[in-house]
Amino acid sequence: MDEDVAVVIEDGEDIRELLAQVLTQGGFAVHTAADGATGVDLVREHDPIVVTIDVNMPGIDGFETARQVRAVSSAYIVMITARGDEIDTLVGLQTGADDYIVKPFRPRELRARIEAMMRRPRVLASTHPSPPHPSAPHASGARQQATGEVAVVRGSAPSPGADSAASWSEGDAEHAPLEHRGLRLEPGARVVELEGAEVELTRSEFDILRMLLGSGRRVVSKMQLAGMLRGERGEPDHYLSEHDARAIEVHVANLRRKLGESPSEPRWIETVRGVGYRRTA
Structure with a gap:
């Protein structure tokens, strides 16, 4: 079998x-x-x-490099920098990065983040469908429709989604569409x-949107969202770092903007201060 590149x-x-050594291992x-x-x-x-x-x-710079990489590839992108300002996190995620690690970092943490990303479906870089990476949890039957790093999102009424955040991850490809206030999400087709x-x-x-819509009115914590993005099952028990919390906040802010x-007047996503988020009533 060919090695992943x-x-x-x-x-x-x-x-x-160091990075080459960690990835080679x-x-x-x-x-x-x-450079x-x-x-690219x-x-x-x-x-x-x-x-x-x-x-x-x-x-x-790295942000422009990420934009150019994203224009030609659906690869998972990890931004690595010595800067930890929120604006850098925002710009990095907006360029299409999947994760963002601040130096100094632990090699084991980098490897764990990459392994978690690869358990999620790989979005296609072209309009011609091809199978997601075999390590993705629901690779069979998942139809990917995307351009660049984006998942294509298109609308429509009350959610039939599951009542718990943990149940979101079970059988995504078989789930019925999630609908709420004109917003329609098809998990299998992404x-x-x-x-x-x-x-x-x-x-x-x-x-993140899929987890929130599928959790009904239950509050989904930032720790749960961070764990979900890392491919963890059930209630995560790891410590929520400042980096994780900021990344989730940026992802949700970008989602709301799009x-x-x-x-202040949410139609789909309510903020529960000090905890996380939930679907609106």
Whole structure:
């Protein structure tokens, strides 16, 4: 069986070698680049399933590199940077990154995040369907419809979804569509419709929306959402880091913006202060 391919785009030689070592130990065939332009060329040449990108690089920075990678690839993107400001997290996720790790990081944490991402369906980089990665939990029968890193979202009335956040992950591909206030989500097809209009969501935004709609009126905590994005089952028992909490907040803010929802007058997603989120009544 062919090895999965990873591309490391990092200008720091020590970090680049560390990342290559971690990914190689994880079973990847790794290609490295010291700048964004070379990294994008490697992505075009090798069609990786994972790309790590440093934010601070000579030439084009990591954000622009991520945009260019996302334009030609559906690879899982992890942004790696020494900066931890919220604006950097926001920009990184808006460029299509799937996760964002601040230096210094633990190699085991990076490997765990990548393994979790690969348990989620890989969104296609073209309009021609092809099978999701075999490590995705519901690869069989899942029809991917996307352009770039986005899941195609299109609308419509009260949710028939499950009553608990934990049940969201059971048999996604077989679930009936989730509908609420003109918003329609089809889990198996990874398609959402909003009153007939298509909306573009990233993989993480789609999965968060699916969990919230499928949980009825139950509150879904930020820890549960972070655990879901990492592929954890049931109630996660790990500590919710500041990075995790900020990433969830940014994903939800981006989701609301794309749906045209005001946090002060929510149509679909209510904020439960100090806890998390839930579907509106």
